[in-house]
Amino acid sequence: TPLRATVLRGQAAIKPEYDYVIVGGGTAGLTVGDRLSESGKYSVLVLEHGKLDNQNGFPFEGINSSRVFNLTSVPQSALNNRAFWVGIGKVVGGGSNVNGQVFLRGTKEEYDIWKQLGGASSTWDWNGMLPYFKKGIYFTPPDAGMAQEFNVTYDPSVWGQDSQTKVFATYSNSYSPIMKLMYSAMKNMPGVVVPKDGAAGTNGLFWFTTSMDPKTFLRSYSRTGHWDGLNRASYELSPETKVTKLTFEGSDVTGVEFTAASGGSVQRVRARKEVILAAGAIHSPQILQLSGIGPKKLLDDAKIPIKVELPGVGSNFQDHNYISSVSYQWGRQPSPPPLNHTIPTGGTNPVLGSFIGLPAVSPSNFTVIAQKYANQDPAAYLPPFTHSTVLAGYAAQKSLWARAMLSPGVTFFQYMINASPTFGSPQNLHPMSRGTVAINPANPSGSMVVDYRGLSNPIDLDIMVEILKFVRRYMTAGELAQYAAVESVPGPAYNTDEKLATWARGQINPSAFHPVGTTAMMRRELGGVVDDDLLVYGVKRLSVVDAGIMPTTLGATPCMTVYAIAEKAADLIKERA
Numbered sequence: 315t316p317l318r319a320t321v322l323r324g325q326a327a328i329k330p331e332y333d334y335v336i337v338g339g340g341t342a343g344l345t346v347g348d349r350l351s352e353s354g355k356y357s358v359l360v361l362e363h364g365k366l367d368n369q370n371g372f373p374f375e376g377i378n379s380s381r382v383f384n385l386t387s388v389p390q391s392a393l394n395n396r397a398f399w400v401g402i403g404k405v406v407g408g409g410s411n412v413n414g415q416v417f418l419r420g421t422k423e424e425y426d427i428w429k430q431l432g433g434a435s436s437t438w439d440w441n442g443m444l445p446y447f448k449k450g451i452y453f454t455p456p457d458a459g460m461a462q463e464f465n466v467t468y469d470p471s472v473w474g475q476d477s478q479t480k481v482f483a484t485y486s487n488s489y490s491p492i493m494k495l496m497y498s499a500m501k502n503m504p505g506v507v508v509p510k511d512g513a514a515g516t517n518g519l520f521w522f523t524t525s526m527d528p529k530t531f532l533r534s535y536s537r538t539g540h541w542d543g544l545n546r547a548s549y550e551l552s553p554e555t556k557v558t559k560l561t562f563e564g565s566d567v568t569g570v571e572f573t574a575a576s577g578g579s580v581q582r583v584r585a586r587k588e589v590i591l592a593a594g595a596i597h598s599p600q601i602l603q604l605s606g607i608g609p610k611k612l613l614d615d616a617k618i619p620i621k622v623e624l625p626g627v628g629s630n631f632q633d634h635n636y637i638s639s640v641s642y643q644w645g646r647q648p649s650p651p652p653l654n655h656t657i658p659t660g661g662t663n664p665v666l667g668s669f670i671g672l673p674a675v676s677p678s679n680f681t682v683i684a685q686k687y688a689n690q691d692p693a694a695y696l697p698p699f700t701h702s703t704v705l706a707g708y709a710a711q712k713s714l715w716a717r718a719m720l721s722p723g724v725t726f727f728q729y730m731i732n733a734s735p736t737f738g739s740p741q742n743l744h745p746m747s748r749g750t751v752a753i754n755p756a757n758p759s760g761s762m763v764v765d766y767r768g769l770s771n772p773i774d775l776d777i778m779v780e781i782l783k784f785v786r787r788y789m790t791a792g793e794l795a796q797y798a799a800v801e802s803v804p805g806p807a808y809n810t811d812e813k814l815a816t817w818a819r820g821q822i823n824p825s826a827f828h829p830v831g832t833t834a835m836m837r838r839e840l841g842g843v844v845d846d847d848l849l850v851y852g853v854k855r856l857s858v859v860d861a862g863i864m865p866t867t868l869g870a871t872p873c874m875t876v877y878a879i880a881e882k883a884a885d886l887i888k889e890r891a
């Protein structure tokens with residue numbers, strides 16, 4: 315049996331008081347818990363709604379209905395009234411336990427946007443994040459033969475190899491000869507570049523890492539990286555425990571109330587130093603709202619006394635959107651080029667993708683789209699009665715994004731590449747629509763009301779149409795033209811922008827399971843919820859450390875950034891202790 319910090323069996327084993335109480339033992343929660351408990355100076359308790367899932371003594375991982383919340387969005391009016399599964403992990407390890415293991419970073423320009431939405435001395439830009447990517451993730455270079463064969467290049471200066479770090483970034487050996495042809499065709503699309511390393515702050519066509527152990531090729535996640543194997547008297551985890559609200563003395567947050575996940579009596583635990591919310595982008599806002607920290611109208615409707623009026627809690631909700639069904643069939647099967655090296659075994663995850671800015675997605679229309687977006691009234695597509703600070707925040711974001719649309723270095727489009735022409739699932743990584751997450755006023759302790767408000771801003775549809783046309787050019791007009799690919803979905807009948815838009819509206823999924831923004835780290839006058847120290851405005855001794863603090867999406871999957879945020883947060887928390 316591996317050594318463990320203490321897993322509490324049943325809520326009765328929880329002591330009355332700890333230095334730090336962390337709500338949520340997911341990706342960020344376990345990372346912060348590990349870092350705060352490592353000196354032995356502080357006692358740390360993690361309360362996690364889901365299970366510590368073991369089978370025959372081994373961690374049980376991957377997506378499964380028992381390890382995710384059973385939650386559906388409200389019908390999306392701009393997406394033909396379709397409702398969507400809200401995918402979020404509910405298990406020790408959280409999202410990192412159930413996710414697709416694609417392990418990417420955003421670009422320098424994307425993190426630099428965060429800093430501009432923060433305070434004057436914010437350090438939340440690329441330069442402020444890089445040391446924490448290096449600290450938080452252990453990098454293993456690709457197999458040398460594959461690196462030569464497939465041009466897998468990397469920049470060691472942006473990666474760490476700290477022997478104490480057990481969250482791993484590893485190249486999956488999911489190579490196939492046909493990918494060489496696909497790679498070459500993408501590389502020769504106008505405007506597409508090949509960076510030395512896609513994790514070094516610029517984008518393009520590159521081979522990327524997955525969250526995977528380099529020796530076993532098993533999933534590397536926050537539980538294996540920051541819990542299993544730790545032997546610490548001062549670090550405790552209570553699984554199957556649901557936090558319901560915060561407790562206060564004046565404006566000091568003193569602890570939390572919780573029950574067993576299955577229900578039952580309400581108990582309390584105190585935090586001497588700080589409560590850290592790490593319940594993820596959907597449920598940290600839930601706990602804030604249930605505790606009276608949130609938009610006034612929502613709290614009034616739910617008859618919850620207001621502790622702090624903070625209109626941004628649950629607003630500014632963003633995710634990546636995508637279409638899974640775009641597909642082609644080769645008219646003439648490409649013949650696999652010979653390889654000089656044998657492909658090693660190990661790993662099954664995607665490894666190659668194209669991550670490109672709007673100028674390359676749509677050389678002929680990107681300026682038109684950026685101008686059209688710049689000309690919008692910022693209030694035009696936000697929910698009715700949006701608070702003036704939230705509106706000011708969107709206006710600030712809008713001017714940054716209208717400029718970012720003109721930059722090749724901001725990734726609007728992600729396209730995964732493997733040997734199959736049906737694989738890609740084009741994604742728009744920077745939707746301009748903003749949704750909301752909120753408690754249900756009629757049943758505040760019930761499930762969250764999740765409204766992506768997908769395509770509420772029509773610019774997102776314009777961008778998806780340009781993405782679909784790019785995919786079409788890639789598959790049929792460039793180097794791949796010789797294979798006479800036939801578009802099976804949507805199909806050649808969709809031959810105008812209008813027809814493509816109509817089709818896309820019925821196909822777009824507003825969530826790639828990457829929710830962010832709902833407890834945004836922005837200035838308070840911009841509708842922010844936490845400051846640059848991740849402390850919640852208006853109260854003391856309460857922070858949020860999870861994906862919800864990202865003020866805007868990244869042009870990348872979020873998990874690696876969540877680890878880096880948690881590493882940086884742990885330093886901030888230790889500093890103020």
Ligand SMILES: Cc1cc2nc3c(=O)[nH]c(=O)nc-3n(C[C@H](O)[C@H](O)[C@H](O)COP(=O)(O)OP(=O)(O)OC[C@H]3O[C@@H](n4cnc5c(N)ncnc54)[C@H](O)[C@@H]3O)c2cc1C
Pocket residue numbers: 337338339340341342343361362363364377401402403404405406407408409410412413414415416417418555556557558592593594595597598601826827828829859860861862871872873874876
């Ligand atoms: C299906 C799926 C696929 C994904 N694919 C990828 C991918 O390939 N690459 C990538 O980078 N990202 C991916 N993601 C996203 C990524 O995993 C998340 O962004 C990240 O894990 C979020 O980390 P977090 O710490 O913010 O929240 P989480 O890791 O979700 O942790 C929050 C934890 O809080 C717990 N919790 C919630 N409410 C309470 C409460 N009231 N009391 C106690 N505990 C509570 C939850 O059970 C959960 O364990 C995917 C996500 C999903 C769901």
